[in-house]
Amino acid sequence: MTTTAPDPALSYYTLGEEIHDTKAPGGPIEKKWPTRQFEAKLVNPANRRKLTVIIVGTGLAGGAAAASLGEAGYHVINFCYQDSPRRAHSIAAQGGINAAKNYKNDNDSVQRLFYDTVKGGDYRARETNVYRLAEVSASIIDQCVAQGVPFAREYGGLLDTRSFGGVQVQRTFYARGQTGQQLLIGAYQALERQVNAGTVEMHTRHEMVELIVHDGRARGVVTRDMVTGAVEAWLADAVVLATGGYGNVFFLSTNAMGCNVTATWRAHRKGAYFGNPCFTQIHPTCIPVHGDTQSKLTLMSESLRNDGRIWVPKRAEDAEKDPRQIPEQDRDYYLERIYPAFGNLVPRDIASRQAKNMCDEGRGVGPEVTEVTQEGESRQRRRGVYLDFSDAIDRLGKKAVEAKYGNLFDMYEQITGENPYEVPMRIYPAVHYTMGGLWVDYDLSSSIPGLYVCGEANFSDHGANRLGASALMQGLADGYFVLPNTINDYLSGAPFEKLDERTPAVAEALSSATGRIDKLMGIKGNRSVDSFHKELGSIMWEYCGMERTEAGLQKAIELIRELRSEYWSNVKVTGAAEDFNQALEKAGRVADFMELAELMCIDALHRRESCGGHFRRESQTEDGEALRDDEHFAYVAAWEFTGDGQKPTLHKEPLEYHFIELKQRSYK
Amino acid sequence: MKITLRIWRQANKDAQGKMQTYQLDNVSEEMSFLEMLDLLNEQLTDQDVEPVAFDHDCREGICGMCGVVINGAPHGRYNSPVATTTCQLHMRNFKDGDVIDIEPWRAGAFPVIKDLAVDRSAFDRIIQAGGYISVNTGSAPDAHSTPAPKREADKAFDAATCIGCGACVAACPNSSGMLFTSAKIAHLANLPQGQPERRLRVKAMVAAHDENGFGGCTNVGECAAVCPKSIPLESIGQLNRDLIASLFRGDGRTIS
Numbered sequence: 001m002t003t004t005a006p007d008p009a010l011s012y013y014t015l016g017e018e019i020h021d022t023k024a025p026g027g028p029i030e031k032k033w034p035t036r037q038f039e040a041k042l043v044n045p046a047n048r049r050k051l052t053v054i055i056v057g058t059g060l061a062g063g064a065a066a067a068s069l070g071e072a073g074y075h076v077i078n079f080c081y082q083d084s085p086r087r088a089h090s091i092a093a094q095g096g097i098n099a100a101k102n103y104k105n106d107n108d109s110v111q112r113l114f115y116d117t118v119k120g121g122d123y124r125a126r127e128t129n130v131y132r133l134a135e136v137s138a139s140i141i142d143q144c145v146a147q148g149v150p151f152a153r154e155y156g157g158l159l160d161t162r163s164f165g166g167v168q169v170q171r172t173f174y175a176r177g178q179t180g181q182q183l184l185i186g187a188y189q190a191l192e193r194q195v196n197a198g199t200v201e202m203h204t205r206h207e208m209v210e211l212i213v214h215d216g217r218a219r220g221v222v223t224r225d226m227v228t229g230a231v232e233a234w235l236a237d238a239v240v241l242a243t244g245g246y247g248n249v250f251f252l253s254t255n256a257m258g259c260n261v262t263a264t265w266r267a268h269r270k271g272a273y274f275g276n277p278c279f280t281q282i283h284p285t286c287i288p289v290h291g292d293t294q295s296k297l298t299l300m301s302e303s304l305r306n307d308g309r310i311w312v313p314k315r316a317e318d319a320e321k322d323p324r325q326i327p328e329q330d331r332d333y334y335l336e337r338i339y340p341a342f343g344n345l346v347p348r349d350i351a352s353r354q355a356k357n358m359c360d361e362g363r364g365v366g367p368e369v370t371e372v373t374q375e376g377e378s379r380q381r382r383r384g385v386y387l388d389f390s391d392a393i394d395r396l397g398k399k400a401v402e403a404k405y406g407n408l409f410d411m412y413e414q415i416t417g418e419n420p421y422e423v424p425m426r427i428y429p430a431v432h433y434t435m436g437g438l439w440v441d442y443d444l445s446s447s448i449p450g451l452y453v454c455g456e457a458n459f460s461d462h463g464a465n466r467l468g469a470s471a472l473m474q475g476l477a478d479g480y481f482v483l484p485n486t487i488n489d490y491l492s493g494a495p496f497e498k499l500d501e502r503t504p505a506v507a508e509a510l511s512s513a514t515g516r517i518d519k520l521m522g523i524k525g526n527r528s529v530d531s532f533h534k535e536l537g538s539i540m541w542e543y544c545g546m547e548r549t550e551a552g553l554q555k556a557i558e559l560i561r562e563l564r565s566e567y568w569s570n571v572k573v574t575g576a577a578e579d580f581n582q583a584l585e586k587a588g589r590v591a592d593f594m595e596l597a598e599l600m601c602i603d604a605l606h607r608r609e610s611c612g613g614h615f616r617r618e619s620q621t622e623d624g625e626a627l628r629d630d631e632h633f634a635y636v637a638a639w640e641f642t643g644d645g646q647k648p649t650l651h652k653e654p655l656e657y658h659f660i661e662l663k664q665r666s667y668k
Numbered sequence: 669m670k671i672t673l674r675i676w677r678q679a680n681k682d683a684q685g686k687m688q689t690y691q692l693d694n695v696s697e698e699m700s701f702l703e704m705l706d707l708l709n710e711q712l713t714d715q716d717v718e719p720v721a722f723d724h725d726c727r728e729g730i731c732g733m734c735g736v737v738i739n740g741a742p743h744g745r746y747n748s749p750v751a752t753t754t755c756q757l758h759m760r761n762f763k764d765g766d767v768i769d770i771e772p773w774r775a776g777a778f779p780v781i782k783d784l785a786v787d788r789s790a791f792d793r794i795i796q797a798g799g800y801i802s803v804n805t806g807s808a809p810d811a812h813s814t815p816a817p818k819r820e821a822d823k824a825f826d827a828a829t830c831i832g833c834g835a836c837v838a839a840c841p842n843s844s845g846m847l848f849t850s851a852k853i854a855h856l857a858n859l860p861q862g863q864p865e866r867r868l869r870v871k872a873m874v875a876a877h878d879e880n881g882f883g884g885c886t887n888v889g890e891c892a893a894v895c896p897k898s899i900p901l902e903s904i905g906q907l908n909r910d911l912i913a914s915l916f917r918g919d920g921r922t923i924s
Contacts, residue, residue, distance in 0.1 A: 068805040083723060084792050086832055087731040103812070139808070146808035148801045148861050150825035157815025175825060181730055182828060189800035196796040204789065227781055256725040290698040295706055296727045411729065414756045415700075480805045528713045530706070575718045580680070580782040582721055583713070 008554060009606035012647060019638060019653040024128035024442040029659045030110075033132045036442065037485050041492035048073035049199075051494050052236040053487070054221055056208045056263050058085030060180075060472060061455025062242030063187035064479025070194030072484060074491075077234055078191070079206045079223060081258055081585075086188040089244060089256040090475060093180025094301035094408065096164060096172035097144075097472040099137040104161055108169040110134045117470060118660050120166040120347050121435070121463020122612035122628065124276070126636065127657055128442055129460045136481040137473050141173055143480055147186040151175050164468035165302050166347035166667070172469045177301050177408045183472055187479070208263045209588065210513040211239065211270045211451070214505035217496060218267075218451035222513045226585060229578035231514050233506050237494040238450045238487060241267060242479065245434035245456040247280065249593045249600065250545070251537025253431035254286060254299040260589035261596050264438050264457050272446040273638035273651060275439035275459030277596065278604035281466055281613050282546050283432030284351035287415055287425075288366055288384045297430040298415055300387070301408055302468040305344045307392035307401065308425070310335050310351070312385050316362040319382055323365070323424045324390075334358055342667040349465040349613040349626070350667060352429035355385050356546050357624070359428075366426050374543060374552040388424035429546065433471060435462040435613065436603075439638040439653075443486035444478060447638070452487055454478035459636065464612025520587045521577050525570030529586045532567050536560070536590070536597055544601050549617045553605040557598055564594040599639055599648060606650065609633045621664075630662055669695040669764040673708065675720055676771045681779050681787075687769070697760040701744065702727060702734060704759055705770075721783040729756040729896065732831030735838070736784045737771040742835035745894040753833065753896040773834050775843035777881040788834050790880040791848060797876035798869040799852040801861050820858040827854035829897045836891035836899075842883030847891035849877045850907035851899045857910060867914035874911055 025035040043051065051074055055066045058080040066078040080088060100113040113134035118125055141159070145151065151173050152160040161170045175182040194200040203223070210222035212233060220235040246261035247253035268274045285300045311333045313319055318326050334354055336343045344351075358364060359381055366384030373379065393401050398421060402409070409420045416426070437459040444452050444460070455475040462470065499506055543549075543556035567590070575581040610619040610626035611633070619627045636653040671692045678685030692708055699707070702724050709719035725733040734754040738744030744757045762768065770784065778786040816824075830851035837845050853870055856862030862869075878884075885904055892901040 064805075071804045082725055082731070082733055083788055084732075084832065086792075087725055087733045089726060089731070092726045092728055092730050101811070139806070141811045142808040143803075143805060145811040145814075146801065146803040146861055148824070148828075148856050148859050150821055150828050150855065150859065153816055153818045153821045155818050157817050157821075158812050175828075178730070178829060181831075182825075185828060189795065190803075190805075192792060192795045193800045193802065195792075202792075204792075254728075256731060257727060258725050291696060293696065293699055293703050293707055295700070295703050298728050410750070411756070414729075414750065414752065414758065417758070417760055484805065528710055530710060572713060574713055574716065580721055580785065583719060 007606070007608065008550060009602060012557065012602045013606065014647050014649050016640060016649040016651045019651050022126065022128065022441045022653065029128065029131045032128055033135055040486060040489035043488050043491050045073050049075055051075065051491050052077060053238050053240060054234055054236040055079070055240040055242060056221060057088065057242035057244065057457070058188070058191065059088035059090035059242060059244060059455060060184055060187055060475030061457070061479040062240070063088065063184065063191045064476050065240055065242060065454055065483050066200050067187060067190035067194050068480055068484040070197065070199035073199065076194070076200040077203070077236065078200055079203050079208060081205065081207045081226065083204050085191055085202060085204065086185060088184060089259055090472070091181045091184045092256065093472055094177045094299065095303035096162065096174035096179045096469040097140065097183060097476070098164065098171050098469045099141045099173060099473065100134055100171060101138050101141060103159060104170045106169045108171050112169065113137060113171065115660060116167045117461065117467060118463065119665055120467035121465050122626065122665055123463065123630070123634070123657070123662050124279070124611050124655065125461055125463030126655060127659060131659070132482065133461050133474060133477050136477045139481060140473060140476045144183055144186050147190060149175065149182045149186040162303060163306055163345060165305060165345045165351070166342070166467045174303065177303065177405060180472060183476065187476070207585065209266065210509040211267045212506055212509045213270045213448060214499055214503060215497065216449060218448050219496065219499055220506070222509045224513070224517070227580050229576070229581065231510060231517070233501055233510050235499050235506070237491055237496055238452065240452045240454060240483065240487070241438065241457050242454040243457045245437065246593070246596060247431045247434055249536070249597050250431040250540045251533050252289065252294060252297050252541070254283060254297050257296060260592065262589050262592045264453070265592040265596055267438060267446065267448070267451060269641050271448050271641070272451055273439035273640055274436070274599060275636050275638050276436040276603065277600045277639065278544065278607060278614055279435035279464050279612065280431060281348060281433040281435060282352045282429045284348055284355055284429050285387060285427045286430035286432070287412065288428040298411065299430070299432060300412060300425065300427055302348070304387060304405060304408060307396070307404070308344070308387040308389050309333055309391055310344055310385055310387055312358045312363040312365060319363065319365050323386055323388070332363070339667045346667045347465055347467060353546060353615060355429055358385055359383050374549060383428050384426040385428065386424040387427045389420065390424070393421065433466055435459065435464060435466055439636065443489065444483055445490065450490060452483060454483055464614055516588065517577050517584065520571065520573050520584065520591065523569065523571050523573070525572045527570050528572055529583055529590050532563065532571060533586070533590045533593070535563055536593060539563070540597055540600070544604055547615050547617055548604050550605065553601045556601045560594065560597045560601065567591065567594060602648065603637055603639065607633055607637065628664070634662070669697070669759065669762070671695050671704070671762065672767040674767065674769045675784070677720070677783055678780050680782055685780065695759055697758070699759045700727065700755060701738070701757040701759065702755050721785050723785045724755055727755040729753040730831060732833040735773060735833045735835055737773065737838060739769050742773070742838040742894045743896055751896050751898050753831070773838035775837045777843060777845065778834060778837060788832070790882070791832050791834065791845070793880055794845065794849055794873055794876045795852065798865065798872035801856060802865060814860045816860050824855050824858035827851045827858070827899060827903050830899050831897055833896060835894050835896060837882065839890040839894040840883065841888060841890070842886060844885045844891070845877050845882035846885035846904050846907065847895065847899055847901070849873050850903040853907045853910060854903035857906060866910060867917045868919050870907060870910040871914050874907070
């Protein structure tokens with residue numbers, strides 16, 4: 001694509017000042033983190049209990065941060081929307097967690113994990129943060145083992161590891177297909193220990209609905225008690241958001257039903273920049289959609305690609321055949337064919353796009369569905385490819401396959417009614433993770449002083465595509481090791497001015513939160529919240545999903561604006577505001593998704609290159625791979641909110657690579 | 669499929685609840701049980717009736733948030749060929765014309781909040797009492813410094829798969845939370861890292877269990893029969909053995 005042609009995105013945003021200082025210290029990359037730790041100002045242990053830190057979210061990042069700051073002696077107030085901190089969606093992560101331990105003696109190192117992550121992210125991640133992530137990765141495994149996380153072990157009693165996408169070493173630690181669950185239970189136990197010790201005050205079934213910013217600092221949050229409906233202000237010296245990603249903007253995703261953007265979006269509206277909102281990850285191995293009433297999609301772990309082989313029939317006319325009847329020579333193991341070096345273990349963005357390409361060609365499998373293309377043309381396609389374990393079962397035996405993947409196979413059978421030991425699984429890509437999130441500096445501070453952002457909620461480490469088993473690593477790195485060593489630098493300036501409910505900033509946040517709830521309750525329209533959410537999701541999937549175009553994105557922005565204005569005049573929220581009201585909970589979240597969706601499309605429109613999970617049809621290589629434009633787009637897009645109906649302001653943070661050479665990604 | 673639903677409706681924890689009947693057409697076999705309830709709630713919203721409140725989140729059987737009693741069995745275990753959570757139960761296990769009863773967990777320790785949603789915070793309080801290993805962030809030795817025998821590590825894992833959904837309590841005629849408590853005991857007791865606090869932990873957790881209004885265990889076994897993660901009944905045996913052994917030790921709190 002030529003970048004000299006007039007950029008239509010320019011009519012949707014204004015350009016602000018660039019960001020050059022990310023607070024990472026100078027010097028060689030391996031000295032940066034020790035230097036920062038040494039230079040950060042400290043808070044005397046005796047003073048810590050006088051300082052309050054609010055943490056929103058209890059997943060791997062939030063739970064780990066709350067436990068660690070509680071252990072350090074701070075007074076922590078922790079919120080989650082679920083009925084227990086143990087239910088955060090980190091629990092659903094299946095495959096594993098990366099760490100540069102080199103226990104397999106296969107040439108792994110901090111440098112290699114750093115390199116793999118930057119390359120996997122298609123060179124759109126910040127070098128300094130990623131290096132630190134690789135550096136602390138080994139300590140995470142140590143910490144979790146000490147907590148009693150039952151990682152898979154070999155007969156000698158030592159830890160087992162396996163491979164994941166986008167790498168050629170075995171650095172992924174796992175606990176069968178339930179690694180996220182086990183790591184989260186570890187963090188949850190550490191958290192409950194601090195609740196018992198009195199350092200952490202836990203509030204479940206509380207949703208953050210507003211951020212309190214006073215005198216330029218984040219000083220608290222407003223929550224809605226989801227049982228009583230009470231709206232309350234909570235004040236603190238610093239606020240940490242660890243509220244996960246925004247994949248549910250697509251309605252159908254592998255996220256939990258309650259996952260939402262509200263906390264980060266409310267913070268964005270109060271001044272926190274939003275980084276790379278269009279970078280979303282479409283995971284290649286999910287159970288295909290079964291119909292209109294589907295509420296969520298289920299992931300089949302990437303670890304399955306270690307032993308499962310992905311294929312489609314060579315000929316479209318074989319699509320309806322029983323796959324077991326299709327002979328070897330009529331199968332196209334397309335990932336092994338196109339990417340011989342990495343085979344079935346190419347990064348997720350590539351595996352997803354190739355699955356889409358195969359199905360677009362008409363070689364997909366499963367039930368035929370009618371679909372409308374971006375150009376408005378109607379066609380019949382099958383949306384599924386095979387993930388086949390018959391070779392692995394022949395090679396290793398059914399028992400060994402069961403030991404490794406048993407729970408995933410059971411889950412597949414329960415959902416689809418098919419037995420994957422007998423018939424190949426059918427899979428298709430689905431929205432899974434969002435690399436974008438609130439912009440943070442090296443200290444994980446957002447652009448609002450005193451507001452820190454951890455885990456998936458921030459944008460920092462995965463660039464334009466996250467590698468498998470890196471989300472758990474990042475969540476725990478931020479929560480256990482990074483934040484507890486940076487937030488002290490800010491808190492050393494505390495305590496700050498005492499606030500109460502009469503302080504204008506607090507009163508304003510409270511009245512803004514209740515005003516919004518009253519508005520939603522007062523519309524009394526004709527359409528359910530879910531019907532709007534589904535429509536928003538289908539717009540996003542079609543135009544801002546696996547393939548994006550200039551015209552399509554512009555159309556999406558128009559559609560989103562129309563839908564949003566209908567929402568605020570025609571949504572129906574039943575029940576009462578001061579009650580346990582799930583319709584109202586959803587209504588607030590969907591309202592925020594409607595605003596985020598537009599920013600995602602603007603971001604996707606302005607980024608006139610393909611990189612990682614962001615694929616612009618206009619920017620591809622001859623053989624259909626993502627074509628980056630490093631000259632014009634090697635930057636983080638940090639968006640500033642400027643008011644309802646106003647154009648957002650784009651701040652570019654140039655990405656400088658001093659320790660890794662920028663290259664065209666190749667997995668061939 | 670056409671389905672008749674009889675659902676427990678209760679406005680709040682102090683209100684009197686009752687079973688209410690609803691008709692639902694157009695239920696497809698592919699739907700999950702909760703998607704069927706979504707369909708009902710869309711229909712109720714259309715009719716300006718307040719939707720049925722029920723807890724749910726991940727919808728992949730791992731978070732433990734969902735859970736209702738279906739035709740008398742937690743998570744609809746009698747309607748499923750395999751161990752399941754409510755969210756993983758699918759409508760292909762029912763047939764056209766079925767009448768399905770849906771009720772909340774019923775246990776003194778789990779008060780109803782609204783309709784099918786209950787308060788399970790008592791489980792968190794049992795964990796707070798000692799369901800952890802006391803290790804601060806940053807103080808861990810290298811992960812390979814203490815090998816853990818595979819057999820015990822696998823056992824620990826099996827127990828650690830508990831999702832804290834509360835089905836065991838709902839199934840128990842005594843509303844005992846012993847399977848849940850013993851799952852944590854068995855998880856940590858089978859790992860070398862769990863040994864230093866082993867006796868202390870079991871005393872504290874059992875005391876918290878009793879204080880939070882759960883009934884005593886009489887080895888009925890209904891808990892293990894409905895457990896979506898198949899936590900074995902023998903973990904309660906492990907708890908009892910550890911508890912008795914702990915009584916001969918001076919550490920930890922005394923059980924009244």
